[in-house]
Amino acid sequence: MFKHSMKIHSKLILTLLTLLTVSACGGTSTTPTTIQTTATIFYAHSLVFKNTSTLLSTGYNGFGQLGTGNLGNRSVPGGLNSYYPFRGYAAGGDHSVAFTNNSSVIYSWGYNGFGQLGNGTTTYSSIPVRSGTVTGIVAVAAGALHSLALKKDGTVWAWGQNDVGQAGTATGDTSGFITTPRKINGAAPLANISSIAANGKHSLAIAKGGALWAWGLNSNGQIGLDPSGPMQNSFDPVNISMYYPSSIASVTSIAAGTGSSYAVAANGTLWAWGVNDNGQLGNGTTTSTHIPVQVKIDALTYLSNVVQAAGGGQHGLARLASGEVWAWGFNHFGQLGSSQPDSSYAVKVTLPGSATDIRAFGASSMAMVNGAWYVWGDNTYGQLGVGTTGTVTTPTKMSGF
Structure with a gap:
């Protein structure tokens, strides 16, 4: 079975022996520049809305x-080189959707080396391109x-790399990726879903009623299965x-998170599982586990009244109903x-006030x-959007807010 270490500080290094055709505008070109590249996934760009539909980017x-x-x-x-009014977005390793x-x-x-732009090619684009023909996206x-x-x-719906099932389907070929x-x-229907999340090489979803589904890489138990058992990875949602x-x-x-998962239960408690080498599960240990553990403030006190969680490379965040934000894990x-x-x-x-999103x-x-984004952490490439580079x-x- 495929074993993969998601040890990330500011970046996840993947060596890809491939040639990418580059165009300054990102589409096809009659005079492309072909470069030999070692792809490096930085998680070093961010996207934000300035208002309800103007999407900005930095990093x-x-x-x-x-x-x-x-x-x-x-x-x-x-701003982007685009006139499309967007309603929602997500930033991946080195791509945006x-x-x-x-x-x-x-x-x-x-x-787009693994088809993650969803336009039927593996050529990257520096401008937004249509991803398939699916409509009605929320x-x-x-x-x-x-x-x-x-x-x-x-x-x-899923597309892009699928070598360990992160796109939730057996491709039926040897490419390990899906371009649209x-x-x-899955073997069990993935239906009535109300929320989705992805990071690294695994994916999560909540069904109406609160059931949690997971699929993809499970090298550290991040999809909630015993990584030493028969289902190290899963191409089917579980x-x-x-x-x-x-x-x-x-x-x-x-x-x-990149190698971990977080879930807010209906009673406001926060649970985490997966890799924990830097304390990113927040339970006072550095022991990885596929069994959900409750995030703590100290040895005797659990974090409560949680309404939202966020997962980074090796750290986690939680927002409480009061607007407080708590963090744990790697802090380099x-x-x-x-x-x-x-x-x-x-x-x-x-923070200078109560948070409404993290x-x-x-x-x-x-x-x-x-109404303003406050940012901190790695800013090597300007991904925090504060007008400079370097750790914050x-x-x-953030500039402009």
Whole structure:
């Protein structure tokens, strides 16, 4: 079985022996530049809405994932080379995906070595390109090299890399990837889905009623199965709520870290499982487990009244009903909101007000406070959008907000 270590600081390194045809505008070109490249997945770009439909991007742009029509990095959020009014979005390893306001169709841009742009090719694009013909999209999610989309009818569609089942289907070929969106039809029907999440090489979904489904890589138990058992990885979605009725029988919110998973239970408790080498499960240990463990503040106190979680490369975030934000795990880049050492317990992040949204990606963190994004953590490529590069250890307002 495939074993994969998701040991990430600010980046996940994958060596790909491939040639990519490059065009300055990202499409086909009569005079392409062919480069030999070793692809590096940085998780080093971010996307934000300035208002309800104007999508901005900042950070690393080596494969056009900022959608600007060029490959230049930037450290201040700016617009895309696109006139599409977007309603939702997700940032993957080196690609981006979004869906439109009116007809709810999917557009993607950036790295496409495994078909993660969904346009039937493996040529990357620095401008948004249509991803298949699926319509009626209400949410999207992006992993390292794959993408998910949720339709309003409750079905989930996936495309991109599928070598360990992260796209939720046996491809029937040896390529290990899917270049156009494909409906996930597992051995057990994946239907009536209300929420999706993806990171690294695994995917999660919540069905109406609160059941949690997971599929893809399971090298560290991140899909809730025993990695030493017969199902190290799963190409079919698995209802893992039925295995853990005392913890995640009914889930209201989910998040995927690169090698870990998070679920907010209906009672406001937060549960985590998967890799834990830097304390990213938040239970006071550094022992990885496929069995959900409850996130703690200290040895005796559990985090409670949680409404949202977010997963980065090796750290996690939680937002409480009060608007407080807590963080745990790896802190080499200040992604916990301070310059303190790593923490296997949740620590409170100091913010200027109550948060209404949170994000985590790579070794970076974000929180929405009073309509503005506050950011902290890894900023090597300007992914925090503060106008400079370099580590940011305390929450700082993103430029333009």
